[in-house]
Amino acid sequence: MEASVSPKRLNSSGDKTNSHVNQERPGSPVPSCVSMKSDRSMGLPIHLKGGLNNNQEVPLDSPDSPVSSMVSMKSERSKGLPIHFQGDFKNEKIPRPDSPVPSCVSMKSDRLMGLPTHLKGDSDKDEDFQMKTTSPEPTYYAYGPPMIPLEAVEATKSHLRRKFQYLLEGTATQGQTRLFNEIYTDLYITEGGEGEVNKEHEVRQIETASRRAEAEDIAIKCTDIFKPLPGQSKPLRTVLTKGVAGIGKTVSVQKFILDWADGKANQDVQFIFPLAFRELNLIKEKNLSLLQLLQHLFREQKDIQFFRIEEHKVVFIFDGLDEYRSPLDFHNSKPVTKVEDPVSVDTLLTNLIKGNLLPSALLWITTRPGAADKIPFECVDRVTEIQGFNDFEKKEYFRKRISDENLAKRAISHLKSSRSLYIMCHIPVLCWISATVLERMFTEASSGEIPKSLTQMYIHFLIIQMEIREGKYTDTDEEMIFRLGKLAFQQLEKGNLIFYEEDLRECGIDITEASVYSGVCTQIFREESVLYQRKVFSFVHLSIQEFLAAVHVHVSFTIKGKNVLRSDHTCPLLHDLHKVGVDLALESEDGHLDLFIRFLLGLSLESNQKNLDSLLKNAKKTSLDTQETSRYIKQKIEECWTFTKMLNLFHCLNELNDTSMVKDIQEALLSGHLPWPSETTPSNCQCASLMYLLLTAEEGKYDFHLNRIIKTDECIEKTIPVIKALSQARLGWCRITSRSCEQLGLVLTQSSSLIRELDLSGNKIQDCGVEKLSRGLENPKCKLKQLKLTNCSLTERSCAILASVLSTGSSLRELNLSGNRIQDAGVKLFTDGLKSTCCKLKVLRLHNCGLTDESCFYLAAALRSNPSHLRELHLSVNTLGESGEEPLEALRKDPHCSLKILTTKPQKSWC
Known part of the structure; x- marks a missing residue:
């Protein structure tokens, strides 16, 4: 909702006039300008010449157009930015309004719009607010041709500050204009x-x-x-x-x-x-x-x-x-x-x-x-x-967004109890939605059940955004939701996120009422003027569009008995509607219906229907049984081996409040014993349940070895999303080959990979596998610290490959090559990497590698030439004599050498 603003302006002769902003929306109680879809805030034209009325339009093509620029930054209207010249601007004052000013920042990638110059006081006395029109002689600043008035630079710079220094978050009834630097949280x-x-x-x-x-x-x-x-x-x-x-x-x-x-x-x-x-x-x-x-x-x-x-x-x-x-x-x-x-x-x-x-x-x-x-x-x-907010930044955001420290802590604690919600708060705009809902519900005594699912969170968000004075609704408001839902669904089918006037007409939305829609649903639906006075419409975030689309499909079933997901619209039972929706989501390779189907299923719960009562008073109340839908989803999980699709199906079960599939696995993980024999391959459902838990759990909650379920190269390919989301990838004795090393090497090059420890022991990956893995190890994005390659059938060729990796400045700090017959020739090749000043290796394990004293001489020479990195060297179960150990022992006692731990005798466990 946007209030009409009539700030004092100057006309061409320097007199004050009252110029109203176009698209005045009477009855809007509080100005609101936030858009979350990173997008859709619109800049309102400020008329500087003459006394234009509210309905008068000025053609943009006119050279004397009195309309200020409406350039937007992603659908946000940003005005022309100032020309920066060298000079001392440290003493410039930034005017700060005494009353909340509509902000121009939007969050969802996010539309910046020009701020109305709404300041109290006498603007004639504000030197930063406007140029002095009575200056007898303009001062020019020479920065190459042409000569530019310095006053124009100071005025433009001041305007730019006013335009970007505010950030508005919250709803029209509770939001407050905040200085950008007060609410801004660093993004990763x-x-x-x-x-x-x-x-x-x-x-x-x-x-x-x-x-x-x-x-x-x-x-x-x-x-x-x-x-x-x-x-x-x-x-x-x-x-x-x-x-x-x-x-x-x-x-x-x-x-x-x-x-x-x-x-x-x-x-x-x-x-x-x-x-x-x-x-x-x-x-x-x-x-x-x-x-x-x-x-x-x-x-x-x-x-x-x-x-x-x-x-x-x-x-x-x-x-x-x-x-x-x-x-x-x-x-x-x-x-x-x-x-x-x-x-x-x-x-x-x-x-x-x-x-x-x-x-x-x-x-x-x-x-x-x-x-x-x-x-x-x-x-x-x-x-x-x-990459959004990490866990620390999520907490920082809630502390800034919710002024009451206790409420902020309660909100964070609640979100952590629902991992699906907490993960979604990785996106700042969804942090905003969650903070808006939780702050309201924690401060109201009779606010109902605190949302634990995504559907519940969005229902409450929609309710808050639809509130008008005293929280009263009319049938017109309900009809508005229906029409917006139809628009959301039709445009989602077409893959459109931006709509034009003709799209609204198809859904029965009168273009003359569009401003009313965006005024009532100020944080949901956005209207903006762009070039040539054309109108552009959008929902503030894709997830809002998907939610309203699901509301449309759900209401079409409950009120009219139609299945709008089918061309013939026949829909005798709820299960038929859900079955079609689940199938459509599974058929989508890119997952563009994943969130939509979650919302649709969640809306069928009785508790969520009660929450919708305040919005959809005239909707038909139906007893909806979701057990058949749950059985169908579990059947699809058993048939499916695409992890991302299985993951979404588990989220669908979560929206239906069905946790039966993961409950047994969760209890088994916490006890340390899985419900299948160690030599038995688990079923698809068991694997899927396990991976869902691992991916959505807090870091370190479960101490689990992936080799309990991964038995083939095919399993590696299907579980890559889980592997790269774990800090420790324990893949020892999994019967995998060099084929998997290519996949793992690719994962190591991705900035989203969290793998810091990789164990491939007991797999016959051979030299070919090490070569494929090295392509990831040499990548600057690779953050792997520990690599364990014991008993992997490696030869001296792998030593040469790994020496090259160390010479590139690899992130490796610990390397275990025990149990491979690399022999002295391999160690000689490997020391080329140890000699490199780029080498960062701290721990090297070479137990049972067929080494003799000759290897000790090679290692001692390498450490003498570059003594600043290796701290531990383990050489037990090799044929070593005193003559070989002496130079290494001498280095260990040398204060200039980093080597502090040296083992050459058999250890209880060297693998």
Whole structure:
């Protein structure tokens, strides 16, 4: 809901006038501007000339258009950004309003919109609020041609601060405008992911790598996005940042811009131009030069036409690549090198990204993972990924978001008790939803059962968002939910996240009432104006659209007896509806119906239907039996061996409050004894139950060896999502071969992998397997610390491979090669790695490797040449004499050598 704002403005002659903002929504009690789908906040035009009435529209093509720019950052309206010149701005004052001001930040990747200048007091006296129009002679600052008024730079910089310094979270009835830095919580951004394009549903990506934010990757601050990491010398021009919806892509962009405007970072940049792909969709049929495009989008920066952009350091921020409708033809686009040459927007973009146009400009592109391949890898200098909140950051967020410390602790404790919810809070926008619901419910005595499932959480979130004064609803509000649900379902079927006027009409939504919809459902449904006054609509987050789509399907069944999932709409029983939904979800390779089917099943529970009563008073109350649905899902789990699909089926059972399949396994894990003999391969259901528990459990809760269920290479392939989510991958004596090493090596290169200890003992992986594994070990993203390869049928060839790995600066700290006949020749080759200054190995175990005194001489020579790393050396069960031990013992006593532990005698256990 957005209140009408009538701030005092200045007309062209410097007089104060009252200019109303377009799209005034009477009756809205509290201004609200947050969008969560990382997206959809809209910038409202501020009329500066004349006395326009509320209904008067100003064509954007008019050169004298009084409308300020409505450029958005991913569907958010960002205005033209200031030109930064060198100078002392430390004493600038940032005006802070005395009353809450609607924010322009959205969270779900997240739309930034221009802030209304709503300040109390006499704006004539506020030097930072506006330029002094009575200045007799403007002061010019010379930064190359042309000469630019310094007053214009101070005014634009001040405006930029006001525009980005606020963050609004919460509902219209309880939300408060907060300073960005008060609520901002650091996001985990890592480098990597080149060439990795994940087309799966983003919920799958989150849940199959639930602890990815705990990885020990090198974190990158968003303000350092263009700075090379230590050891990197190549300058960075184009950065591609990936992140699922709501993970904080646009909030990171806001932080970058705000720190720049405040003089805290990137002060070598003179221009920042934020551009939204969503808006660029609407001008793709026009031919414009780059200068014309910027003049068109950043109208308040009237001096752009005089700037020689190529002579300044410029940053272009392109937000929301996943929303761009053009194919971006990098192979056939016309070459463009001059900023004055008019071409299509698509051609401008491809030439900017390829570096033909403004090669000195810096480009930052944000996108959801599925669209990352729209840009050729060779055109990108750095790929980063926003991985959201880790456990510490989740707690930090709730402490900032909920002012009452005890309530914040209760919210965190409750979420931890429901692992599926806690994992989803990896996404900041879902943290916001959970905090909104839990804070309300913990503060109200009769708020009902605290949500433990995703469906329950979203029902309560919808109830809160629909509340109007005194919490009263009308039939019109209920009909609104029905129509929004129909829109959500139809567009979900088509794969659309953005809707236009014609889409609304198909669902019976009168376009003239759209503002009412977005006003009542302020945190659910967004309306925004983009270029040429066209309207764009969206739900604030994909999960909200999926939830409302499920509500539509559920209500169609309970009220009209229709199964809208079938073409003939026949639906005699609830089980038939659920069966069709489950089958459709399983048929989707990318999992795009996974969350939808969870919501649909959860809505059938009696407890959830009661919660819906306050929203859907006229809905038919039906006794719904879900036992048949549970049996069908368990049958599908037994038949299915695709782990991600099985995982979703278990989440479906959880929404139905059916935990029977995992209860026995959970009790067995806690007792340390599994309910099947050690030599017996468990059933698919048992394997699936076990993997579900391991993946959703807290780190370290279960001490379990994967070799209890993995017996073949095929099992490795099917359990990779679990393996990479565990810190310890104990795969000894699993009957796997070198084939599995290729899969494991690939996992080690992924930033989402948490593996720190890998045990492959007793598997005949041979030298070929070590070679395949080394491709992962040599990768800079690999964080493996301990590698155990005892009794793996290795020869001296593996020693040469591993020496090369150590020479690359591998993360390995402990290596066990015991039980392999590598002999003296192998040790000689291996010491080439120990001599390398890049070697970080601390512990080396070579028990029973067929070694003689000759190996001791090789090892002693290597440690003398590089004495600063190896601390433990174990050589028992080898043919060693005193002459071989002496040089090693001498090194152990040398204070300049790190070697402190040396064993050459038989040990009770050396494996």
